[in-house]
Amino acid sequence: MIPVVDIFAGPGGLNEGFSSVRDYSGNRVFNTVLSIEMETAAVKTLTLRAAHRILSGCANGQPEVYKKFLAKEITYQEMRVAPEVAEAFAHAEDEVRQFELSEESRPDSDRMIRHALQGQSDWVLIGGPPCQAYSLAGRSRRKHDETFKDDHKHFLYKEYLHIIEEFRPSIFVMENVKGMLSSKNGDGKIFELIEADLRAPGYDLHSMVVSSDTGALIPSAFIIKSEQFGIPQKRHRVIIVGLRRDAQLPAPKVLQPTAPVTVRDSISSLPRLRSGISRKPKATWDEWTAVRQQAHVCLRRLPRKELAEFPSGSHLQTVSVSRPSIESVDPTTAAGELQAWLQADAPPVTWNHEARGHMVEDLVRYYLLAALVTEDGVSPKVRSLPAAHWPKHGNINNVVVPFEDRFRVQVWNKPSSTVVSHIAKDGHYYIHPDPEQMRSLTVREAARLQTFPDNYIFLGNRTQQFTQVGNAVPPLLAAKIAERVAVILGAYA
Known part of the structure; x- marks a missing residue:
């Protein structure tokens, strides 16, 4: 399976999409080896989901104690201490880490990633830096806040960028609000800074809705309008797919529009x-x-x-x-x-x-x-x-x-x-x-x-x-993107 590292994971929408992709034999294509998230409740949700994937893949089916939990016959705490699920949760807790990414914490996060990848060079980085500083609503609420331009959330993408530079994934998938296209810091536009920074380590950037064959992509080409692709919600987000240039990977095929879902x-x-x-x-x-x-x-x-x-x-x-x-x-x-x-x-x-x-x-x-x-x-x-x-x-x-x-x-x-x-x-x-x-x-x-x-x-x-x-990415949309990433990497979904 292709390793995936998920940072700023939230409750795991992108992760769920990648984890759902199967090859022609029904085997999972991607394996999330590390999820990093700082919010306690989201970490609990991620951990349960990681354990769920393991318990649902047991040769003899889900353990009875887990089935009772799903049926609400026992509480989460009662299920969690059962010996039948101990190994699954131990693995899940190794995969999911509650951790705040920052410049100061990079030595620790680098150790986590290095341990999770175990020397594998072909892997995928996914995640979306927190978006409050880019969102139109967030900028409106802080219109008269003099400290807004210095908000550290403007630059959390630099932690994403650091991981790209340090570990060089074959592919990365970065998600954020469309407000980042118009957000400014000083005299420069945030998106132009991010785009230049992401290309600098040797990556080509691709849209999932506008083919790279059309030539240079304008910023709005990276906006995915979810309702056009089978999602029952008008959710418009920027999603950038980066391919490491020296890996010589083919460009991803764009998503195909569907009839509206209500x-x-x-x-x-x-x-x-x-x-x-x-x-x-x-x-x-x-x-x-x-x-x-x-x-x-x-x-x-x-x-x-x-x-x-x-x-x-x-x-x-x-x-x-x-x-x-x-x-x-x-x-x-x-x-x-x-x-x-x-x-x-x-x-x-x-x-x-x-x-x-x-x-x-x-x-x-x-x-x-x-x-x-x-x-x-x-x-x-x-x-x-x-x-x-x-x-x-x-x-x-x-x-x-x-x-x-x-x-x-x-x-x-x-x-x-x-x-x-x-x-x-x-x-x-x-x-x-x-x-x-x-x-x-x-x-x-x-x-x-x-x-x-x-x-x-x-x-x-x-x-x-x-x-x-x-705060999540729609998992079904993530799965459609993940299928195209799987094709790029030769694992035909």
Whole structure:
């Protein structure tokens, strides 16, 4: 197998894509020998996933204690101390390292990488330096911050660059936000600095969407619009594939566009849940249905809606206790490919699928906004509602309201908007399209929009889980890139 080193790994989206690639005989092409990540919860998720790959490859199948964990019959802590999984977790903990990459820590990280590679020269480096300093949202929040230009996150790519210079991988795959194309430091553009630095050690840079045969690539050629390649999300990211010039490798074949895949294709088969109510973690069905009855009455007063009788919703729970419905899929279609990817070896229950609580006023807004989505799939803005349902902000009556787009329904018949880490803060921008459920998306629904398989379990508290999902690379997109990398290296996927 071809060694892979994953740095700034997050919860492992790129890693999952590379780890999923198989050759014609069904054998894994890539082997992740080292994952480096500094956030504790993401490290726990990475470690569990590394162990999962080992335990799922056992000749006699997964150990019974691990099956019980997947079925939620025992806790993670109970499973973790079982002798049957000890060897797998020992290997996983050797692979996954909690570590902060920096100029000062290079001697230690170099030792880790050298040990993991064991002298192998043909290997792949993957990862994306933290993007807060490049992101458009991050720059907006720190517009008047004099220290912003000196933020060390501008230059974390230099740790990526150091590893390239020191260990010279055959190929590297670097991911980041498209804001890096316009981000500046002093008088220079960040992307131009990065591009020159990546070429300097003897690498040619390639786009996965624009062929190198077209000549010199402009910066925007490195942007991948995920929704064009079978991902149910409008996620636009810069992905650079670097090939070591002296390895004389062929240029990668570009990704082939597919038909759009929608929110419905992604999450409609998940168990339906009802929302929670803030400050009432154990709210009864009667308390919840009273809120929804209030919202339903408000909706019936609006002139444009003809509504059926108020549905009972009594079957809905706040936490999933079942597995998704298994759909018959045509794997030759983009939607079928996605469902097959999500459902492969799914656990007997749905993980990370719990509705969070919201203020009653927000729940009513969610219900109304989801019910008012137009037939052509346009999500209404919050000021489309009667004024009684507007948020109580001082500038709500201004001509331009900066937060008017904070409330957004992710409509059924289109790809979702970009899943970002801010989803951990509130759910206003990620309202579920089914008004009956009257809630924001769960971690599992966000993970599906990111194309994490249902057997990919996120650890940590719910806020940490949302943050992990929002910071990840879509694994299915990563797998498509990895397949082309495998072809370059002669391992035909």
